[in-house]
Amino acid sequence: MLKPKMTPTRELVSLDGTWRFDLDSRLGQRPWEAPLDTSLEAAVPASYNDLFVDEEIRNHVGWAYYQRMVQVPRGWGAERIYLRFDAATHAAKVYVDDVFVGEHVGGYTPFAIDVTDHVDAGQPFRLTVAVSGDLTNETIPPGKIEVGMTGRQSQTYFHDFYNYAGLARSVWLCTTPHDRIEDVVVTTDYEGADGAVTYRADVAGSGSGAVRVSLADADGAVVAEATGASGVLSVTDVTLWKPGSAYLYDLTVELLDGDAVIDSYTLPVGVRTVEVRGTQFLINGERFYFTGFGKHEDTPVRGKGHDDAYMVHDFHLMDWIGANSFRTSHYPYAEEVLEFADRHGIVVIDETAAVGLNMGVVGGMSGTPPFPTFSEQYANDITQAAHAQHIRELITRDRNHPSVVMWCLANEPASNEDGAREYFEPLVTLARELDPTRPMAYALVMFATFENDQCIDLFDVVCMNRYYGWYVASGDLATAEMYLAGDIKGWIERTGKPIMMTEYGADTMEGLHSVHTQVWTEEYQRDYLEMNHRVFDRFPEFVGEQIWNFADFATTNAIHRVGGNKKGVFTRDRRPKSVAFDLRKRWTGLAGRKPGTDASGQG
Incomplete structure (x- = not known):
């Protein structure tokens, strides 16, 4: 999954800030179908546990709800529009207005949800995200939920750091073209003074555009070019990425329709090798x-x-x-x-x-x-x-x-x-x-x-x-x-x-x-x-x-x-x-x- 970024063909809007917030135990049934009935606001990105002076929130077992209004830019009518969460710990369910649009399990990796058919350019929508920090023996990391003598649930986990939960990383509203570069995979090698950047570009959409790639050095000079969704770029007099002495090239991948650029994405690339040989790293x-x-x-x-x-x-x-x-x-x-x-x-x-x-x-x-x-x-x-x-x-x-x-x-x-x-x-x-x-x-x-x-x-x-x-x-x-x-x-x-x-x-x-x-x-x-x-x-x-x-x-x-x-x-x-x-x-x-x-x- 490519990280969202501004490119000649892509745009994004940050949804960080303060969101309405409350716990499932304090809200009615199906709380995503209306503005949350709460005066609380939670910061995003942040874990919610320490934001409030409230033991019930800090130690909550179950779902917590975040909500905010989102304005879709009016120029996005011809684009694919998606929500991107850099992380939601440890599980999330996402609603656009009254509609469930997607979910994810796993608290530290990103996920994206296509909402093109659920939002309109130039119009606002209500975004609700339910987040659960619950752990069981079937989650990673594992844990267990117990019911104590008071009848309240409590979370036990088997790792020695606090089980923080919430929207701890950024949330984005993003665009890509409908025909797009979906992923780029790069490996590197070198021999003597010559480097090699092996690439593969995965494309998605109904069209079948051609792929063009170029590699630029730190000064912006193009040092290698190729066409095709996969290949090897040769770099003469390569500068290696080294511990303590980083050097990055920019790999630009373009999806073409004839001479027109449909999609473009630039990825930093460091040329280096890693090997275990005997007892050496x-x-x-x-x-x-x-x-x-x-x-x-x-x-x-x-x-x-x-x-x-x-x-x-x-x-x-x-x-x-x-x-x-x-x-x-x-x-x-x-x-x-x-x-x-x-x-x-x-x-x-x-x-x-x-x-x-x-x-x-x-x-x-x-x-x-x-x-x-x-x-x-x-x-x-x-x-x-x-x-x-x-x-x-x-x-x-x-x-x-x-x-x-x-x-x-x-x-x-x-x-x-x-x-x-x-x-x-x-x-x-x-x-x-x-x-x-x-x-x-x-x-x-x-x-x-x-x-x-x-x-x-x-x-x-x-x-x-x-x-x-x-x-x-x-x-x-x-x-x-x-x-x-x-x-x-x-x-x-x-x-x-x-x-x-x-x-x-x-x-x-x-x-x-x-x-x-x-x-x-x-x-x-x-x-x-x-x-x-x-x-x-x-x-x-x-x-x-x-x-x-x-x-x-x-x-x-x-x-x-x-x-x-x-x-x-x-x-x-x-x-x-x-x-x-x-x-x-x-x-x-x-x-x-x-x-x-x-x-x-x-x-």
């Missing part, structure tokens, strides 16, 4: 060492609402600290984030919303599940089908971004349990069919060891989430160091694959200090990370370190979280903790390569 044939974070789309008041100001500030904090990468834990981020990464040379591990596929977590640190994760009771065939759809939508949305170098298909699944391989093998096959050019991974939970994991051979990189010194051997860093070194060594010996840490961290209260070894202090966070880095640097097979987390973030109301997860290197409002200055010294010295190697990645 290579970008453009050079060894790459990940430094950075697991992150969250999480800010005060907005929840998971996308905010350009926070995005820009976060990227500059990552640049200041020397981070070259991040993982979109634990869901696809807004497309604006990936576009920014494309433009600034930041490397991204792109993750689906499959977090919580692990009943062992419910069993606590024993790792003993109350019932099997991969069973009719929990992750069943319907869950797997939902997971497959998430993979399709993620890869289809993000496969053209040069910043995305690896797909992460799940966070901390029960890959040590029976049934895990049967669950994941068809999903890996699907992902490789959708994109054969990028490595695949999943983030390993601590219960999944090099001795009992059942899936790692299906994937390309071993991504470990490990908390020795925090959840295991808490406060005992000497023991934790032995555990960690043995764990990494075991994975190396079993797999012969690149190894990286996608999560390691310690909860830290800003301003809490002690001369003794004491968890939660800023000194302990510094000592904890120093111990991990000391171990990482022993192994040439180790290809990266991403700390959990970039910033403190909101979680459930559970008693083990006081004001959220405090593992951030920055506070939730982006103030650095003491360890940030240690990391800056380490990471700016690494410059994207493994300690002890030269600029080419060689020892």
Whole structure:
């Protein structure tokens, strides 16, 4: 699905702003058939949970309704008109005036609904969107809804971040021509000084227009041209997209009727390659060492609402600290984030919303599940089908971004349990069919060891989430160091694959200090990370370190979280903790390569 943008043949109108808002429990039957009977207004984009001083809204289970009037521009009479939602968490139903026009399930990927037959150019219409944040064992991410002693429903979920809901990303009214470019798929390669951009343009509509493509460099000069819906563009003296040194070409695809341009769309393209070779992770044939974070789309008041100001500030904090990468834990981020990464040379591990596929977590640190994760009771065939759809939508949305170098298909699944391989093998096959050019991974939970994991051979990189010194051997860093070194060594010996840490961290209260070894202090966070880095640097097979987390973030109301997860290197409002200055010294010295190697990645 092409992201809406203004082109010579396309227009769009932002529907962001404040919308009428209320809960299904406060509205009558079929509330979309009239103006919502409410005085509340909700901001879009934003999660709705923290906008109001109202516990019922914050913890709502069920549907919430957004509504606004929309004016269709009068010049759109000959165009295809559609609504485009960048995301609606976790499910949405859409109504134009009194008519149901479409729905979508999945909270972090976009969807579009053709409303050409339901609206008129120059006329207004009433737009109502029902959004549900409910999670069950058949959704991704999973959860369950229970009815308590008071008779009220409550949502339980098996991931450690707050289940924000609503229209957290932008909403658009857009046009395309009826005969149009529906999608563009790009892959890149190079040999010596010559680059290759392989493209495929999918067209839709009743006509059968010809396709013309051109590639322009950063100065606007056309460097390659071709005709046809698929082909290869050759680029002489190509400038590669590199980590920390982004270079983008513009690929313009035009649909023609004779000499007339029916539709036009321009896509930024970065020429680069990604490869796993033995125990090395290579970008453009050079060894790459990940430094950075697991992150969250999480800010005060907005929840998971996308905010350009926070995005820009976060990227500059990552640049200041020397981070070259991040993982979109634990869901696809807004497309604006990936576009920014494309433009600034930041490397991204792109993750689906499959977090919580692990009943062992419910069993606590024993790792003993109350019932099997991969069973009719929990992750069943319907869950797997939902997971497959998430993979399709993620890869289809993000496969053209040069910043995305690896797909992460799940966070901390029960890959040590029976049934895990049967669950994941068809999903890996699907992902490789959708994109054969990028490595695949999943983030390993601590219960999944090099001795009992059942899936790692299906994937390309071993991504470990490990908390020795925090959840295991808490406060005992000497023991934790032995555990960690043995764990990494075991994975190396079993797999012969690149190894990286996608999560390691310690909860830290800003301003809490002690001369003794004491968890939660800023000194302990510094000592904890120093111990991990000391171990990482022993192994040439180790290809990266991403700390959990970039910033403190909101979680459930559970008693083990006081004001959220405090593992951030920055506070939730982006103030650095003491360890940030240690990391800056380490990471700016690494410059994207493994300690002890030269600029080419060689020892």
